[in-house]
Structure formats: structure tokens, C-alpha cells
Amino acid sequence: MTVAASKPRLLVLASTFPRWPEDTEPAFVLELTRRFTQRFEVHVLAPHAPGAAQREEMAGLTIHRFHYAPEGWQTLTYEGGILARLRENPWRAALVPLFLVAEALAIRRLLKHHQFAAIHSHWIIPQTLALRLGTLGLTHIPPALCTSHGGDLFGLQGRMMRALKRWSLRSCRAITVVSQAMVPEAQRLAPHLEPQVIPMGTCLSRQFTPDAGIGREPGMILFVGRLVEKKGVKHLLDAVALLRPKQPGLHLYVAGKGPDEASLNARAKHADLSGHVTFLGGVPQAKLPELYRRASVTVVPSVVAEGGDQEGFGLVIVEAMGCGCPVIVSGLPAIEDIVSGEEMALRVPPGDATALADALEHTLNEPMVAERRAKVALAHVRQRFGWESVGGQYLALLSR
Incomplete structure (x- = not known):
């Protein structure tokens, strides 16, 4: 034996x-x-x-x-x-x-x-x-x-x-x-x-994958991540507020929780954003793909925090790209490991709400162009991540 x-x-x-x-x-x-x-x-x-x-x-x-x-x-x-x-x-x-x-x-x-x-x-x-x-x-x-x-x-x-x-x-x-x-x-x-x-x-073969049966919702902007300074959500809120007069049908969904949630919620209740932002709280991993598949764009507006803390890697970018979702990212060094060129995602200077609003407007107004970028990104992340x-x-x- x-x-x-x-x-x-x-x-x-x-x-x-x-x-x-x-x-x-x-x-x-x-x-x-x-x-x-x-x-x-x-x-x-x-x-x-x-x-x-x-x-x-x-x-x-x-x-x-x-x-x-x-x-x-x-x-x-x-x-x-x-x-x-x-x-x-x-x-x-x-x-x-x-x-x-x-x-x-x-x-x-x-x-x-x-x-x-x-x-x-x-x-x-x-x-x-x-x-x-x-x-x-x-x-x-x-x-x-x-x-x-x-x-x-x-x-x-x-x-x-x-x-x-x-x-x-x-x-x-x-x-x-x-x-x-x-x-x-x-x-x-x-x-x-x-x-x-x-x-x-992440799982790009079964979990974070496109679904042709789910259509993208016009004007749906998605953020996924912890609600902390380095994630840059306050700049995303300001960008949405700048864009809202031109895009009255847009809506931002914030999936995540963290110590900055109360202050961000308070900002979202101002007159320039009221009714256009929904905080979803912590969303289990199993339910994230549906959000990525429905969103018109996922935004990763990361910045360098006051103490120097910053992204080491943007996994949300990979998840969203794996689901075929167009993405807008900050131009931080670590993110360049994933997004090496404009053919995969639009990049904006960290903390620049005006530039972020312009990128959002471009993505929402030209969905076919955004989808072409998303297809290039999907092939890239499947191979590497x-x-x-x-x-x-x-x-x-x-x-x-």
C-alpha cells in the first residue's frame, strides 16, 4: 500500500x-x-x-x-x-x-x-x-x-x-x-x-466577463472602491457636478464604504448633485460584474493622499475592463502598468475635476468610440491579469 x-x-x-x-x-x-x-x-x-x-x-x-x-x-x-x-x-x-x-x-x-x-x-x-x-x-x-x-x-x-x-x-x-x-x-x-x-x-474567465445580454445604461457612471482619500472620490463628485448641466440624465453609483463616506454623502446632497448620486455601500464581489456590465463608464480617479499613500495597483480597472466596460483613470505611475495608452482608456491628471468632467462627457457622448477602447482593453487584461x-x-x- x-x-x-x-x-x-x-x-x-x-x-x-x-x-x-x-x-x-x-x-x-x-x-x-x-x-x-x-x-x-x-x-x-x-x-x-x-x-x-x-x-x-x-x-x-x-x-x-x-x-x-x-x-x-x-x-x-x-x-x-x-x-x-x-x-x-x-x-x-x-x-x-x-x-x-x-x-x-x-x-x-x-x-x-x-x-x-x-x-x-x-x-x-x-x-x-x-x-x-x-x-x-x-x-x-x-x-x-x-x-x-x-x-x-x-x-x-x-x-x-x-x-x-x-x-x-x-x-x-x-x-x-x-x-x-x-x-x-x-x-x-x-x-x-x-x-x-x-x-x-482576478477571475477573467468566469466572473469578470462581458455579457452581451446586458445593455449599458446611458449616463450610468460607476465608482468601485474604498471611500478613502487616495481613491479621489471627492474629485469625481466635483466632475459630475460640472458635467450635470450638459448631461441632466447622468447618475453616479458609488460602490464601497470607508471613513470618508459621511463627508462624501454630505457633498452629494448639495444642490448641484442632489438626486444624481447613489451610495450602494459595500457590494460583494459576486455582485460587482453586473454593475460593470450595466455602467456606461467606470471611473478610477485616484490621487496621492496627503501622507504620500497612493495606489500600488488598480484592480478595479482590471475587473471593469474584464467585463468590457469603458474606463477613465488617473495618470498615476502604478496605473500605467495596466493602462499603457489612450487606446485602452482615457487618462486624466490626478485631482483635476475639469479634465475628468471632459473625459466623462467624451465617453458618454461617443459610446461607440468608448466601446472600441473597451474591446482593446479586454484583450489586454485577459492576457496579463x-x-x-x-x-x-x-x-x-x-x-x-
């Missing part, structure tokens, strides 16, 4: 992780990590949140969640991410040391009870910092890969934060970034590593 060899174990560190099937938290880490189960026995460590199980099996993964405060006080993660939650309530900074210590101890416990072949840490801070803290004094530490998504690299500036990031990355054997624009900063922080660019991926390509690159790196 032949006994099948067990798979090597992989530990994945995440700052957010879906807590139930309809959770609206970003599902990128879940969907990526699922691809690893073909070669690894995968364990995921993520912070606990009210209503979440402390340990469970999900999509072939073993999920461990650590407590860092009494349940009602665990408000540092989810609902937009740590940086957004801190901006929403600066007093939450008192939870950061508790979070780091709790995660470091949880990592140490898992390393004590399981033999891992490798560790995949998402974000430099807090996950990779917690990994460095949790492995201090240990002699046998699995090789670690850090994936930076942008906010931790471009944000969290200052001498102390940069020193912390450098110190954290000394625990890693490799680092990946999600766009070419992130490479120089990653090299400055970790000169001992050679950053590898692996973009974020499907899970077959992205998941395969991560698997190859982790296997090495």
Missing part, C-alpha cells in the same frame, strides 16, 4: 481576510491563496473581528484569527484597512502595539506547532514587522516572501517608519510588488533583495 506524501505547509499572513461568503472585504488574498493549495497545505493568519470564527476551514485553507483586544475594541482592521481606520479615529493608534504583539505571539505559536516550508507575508507593516518580532531568537525560521501592495510602501513615511520597514524586510528572502512604479522604493528599503513585479489578479498568469508566478516563486 502506497501512502501519498503530504504537502509542504505554507503560512500566509494577512491584515484582512473575508470572514463569511458575502463579506465585502477585498478578496484578493483569499483568491490568490486558494491557488496555492494545489502544492501546499495552506494556513492563513489574520486578525479577528466581531462575528468571525477564531479557527475555521475555508476554500481548502485553514484560517487562524488572533485577538488583539476585547472583541468590541477590535476596530483597527477591516472596513477600509488600518491606515484608513487610523485616519478615521486617531485614538485607534493605541491598538497598534497590542496588534503587533498579538500577531507576533500568534506567529510564534504557529511556528512552534507546525513545520512550515515557507511564509508569505502581505504588507511590510504590520505583517512583516510582526513576523520579524515573532521570530526573534529562533534558530530555524522558514524562508519568507513579502508582498507589498502600495500603501505600506508609499505611505508610512518618516525616518522612524522607514527604519522599521528596512528592519522588517531583513526577515525576508524575497519581495514582490504589484506594479513597476513600486520597484525603486522597494529597492531603497531592501537593497539585499531584488523586487519582482507580480500584478494583482488572469489568475492563470498571476497565480502561476506566485507559485513558482514560493516553490523556489
Whole structure:
């Protein structure tokens, strides 16, 4: 009788992780990590949140969640991410040391009870910092890969934060970034590593696909994303207000939630926008394709936030293009990895509401031209950003 060899174990560190099937938290880490189960026995460590199980099996993964405060006080993660939650309530900074210590101890416990072949840490801070803290004094530490998504690299500036990031990355054997624009900063922080660019991926074969049976609604403008400063929604609202006298039938749908929701809602109630903006709240991933298929245009108006935080990669762009939706984007460096020319999407200067209004007017007035751009974009993203390509690159790196 032949006994099948067990798979090597992989530990994945995440700052957010879906807590139930309809959770609206970003599902990128879940969907990526699922691809690893073909070669690894995968364990995921993520912070606990009210209503979440402390340990469970999900999509072939073993999920461990650590407590860092009494349940009602665990408000540092989810609902937009740590940086957004801190901006929403600066007093939450008192939870950061508790979070780091709790995660470091949880990592140490898992390393004590399981033999891992490798560790995949998402974000430099807090996950990779917690990994460095949790492995201090240990002699046998699995090789670690850090994936930076942008906010931790471009944000969290200052001498102390940069020193912390450098110190954290000394625990890693490799680092990946999600766009070419992130490479120089990653090299400055970790000169001992050679950053590898692996973009974020999504399902472009079954989920985010066109549907010829769904027609686009004239005047329907769509935004999808967290309601935080770097997403630039306030500039989109101003652009819609500028365009409304010329396009009285337009309507903006905002899918997402976050700390800026109240102020954006208040702006949408002004006379120049009243009745033309609908906030949909958090929309589950499974329901996003229908919105992309109905919209006349999806807008990604990202900007550089006050503290330097900016997009590391615009996954919403890929999702919308995968559904055949025309797109307007900001001309940020990271977005150029997806949109390399005007033949795929219109680009506007970040924060320029007038230019954005002009691009919206052009798209709404010339739907056939917009559809031609969308067809070029669809072929482009299918080739580069499907899970077959992205998941395969991560698997190859982790296997090495």
C-alpha cells in the first residue's frame, strides 16, 4: 500500500481576510491563496473581528484569527484597512502595539506547532514587522516572501517608519510588488533583495466577463472602491457636478464604504448633485460584474493622499475592463502598468475635476468610440491579469 506524501505547509499572513461568503472585504488574498493549495497545505493568519470564527476551514485553507483586544475594541482592521481606520479615529493608534504583539505571539505559536516550508507575508507593516518580532531568537525560521501592495510602501513615511520597514524586510528572502512604479522604493528599503513585479489578479474567465445580454445604461457612471482619500472620490463628485448641466440624465453609483463616506454623502446632497448620486455601500464581489456590465463608464480617479499613500495597483480597472466596460483613470505611475495608452482608456491628471468632467462627457457622448477602447482593453487584461498568469508566478516563486 502506497501512502501519498503530504504537502509542504505554507503560512500566509494577512491584515484582512473575508470572514463569511458575502463579506465585502477585498478578496484578493483569499483568491490568490486558494491557488496555492494545489502544492501546499495552506494556513492563513489574520486578525479577528466581531462575528468571525477564531479557527475555521475555508476554500481548502485553514484560517487562524488572533485577538488583539476585547472583541468590541477590535476596530483597527477591516472596513477600509488600518491606515484608513487610523485616519478615521486617531485614538485607534493605541491598538497598534497590542496588534503587533498579538500577531507576533500568534506567529510564534504557529511556528512552534507546525513545520512550515515557507511564509508569505502581505504588507511590510504590520505583517512583516510582526513576523520579524515573532521570530526573534529562533534558530530555524522558514524562508519568507513579502508582498507589498502600495500603501505600506508609499505611505508610512518618516525616518522612524522607514527604519522599521528596512528592519522588517531583513526577515525576508524575497519581495514582490504589484506594479513597476513600486520597484525603486522597494529597492531603497531592501537593497539585499531584488523586487519582482507580480500584478494583482482576478477571475477573467468566469466572473469578470462581458455579457452581451446586458445593455449599458446611458449616463450610468460607476465608482468601485474604498471611500478613502487616495481613491479621489471627492474629485469625481466635483466632475459630475460640472458635467450635470450638459448631461441632466447622468447618475453616479458609488460602490464601497470607508471613513470618508459621511463627508462624501454630505457633498452629494448639495444642490448641484442632489438626486444624481447613489451610495450602494459595500457590494460583494459576486455582485460587482453586473454593475460593470450595466455602467456606461467606470471611473478610477485616484490621487496621492496627503501622507504620500497612493495606489500600488488598480484592480478595479482590471475587473471593469474584464467585463468590457469603458474606463477613465488617473495618470498615476502604478496605473500605467495596466493602462499603457489612450487606446485602452482615457487618462486624466490626478485631482483635476475639469479634465475628468471632459473625459466623462467624451465617453458618454461617443459610446461607440468608448466601446472600441473597451474591446482593446479586454484583450489586454485577459492576457496579463488572469489568475492563470498571476497565480502561476506566485507559485513558482514560493516553490523556489
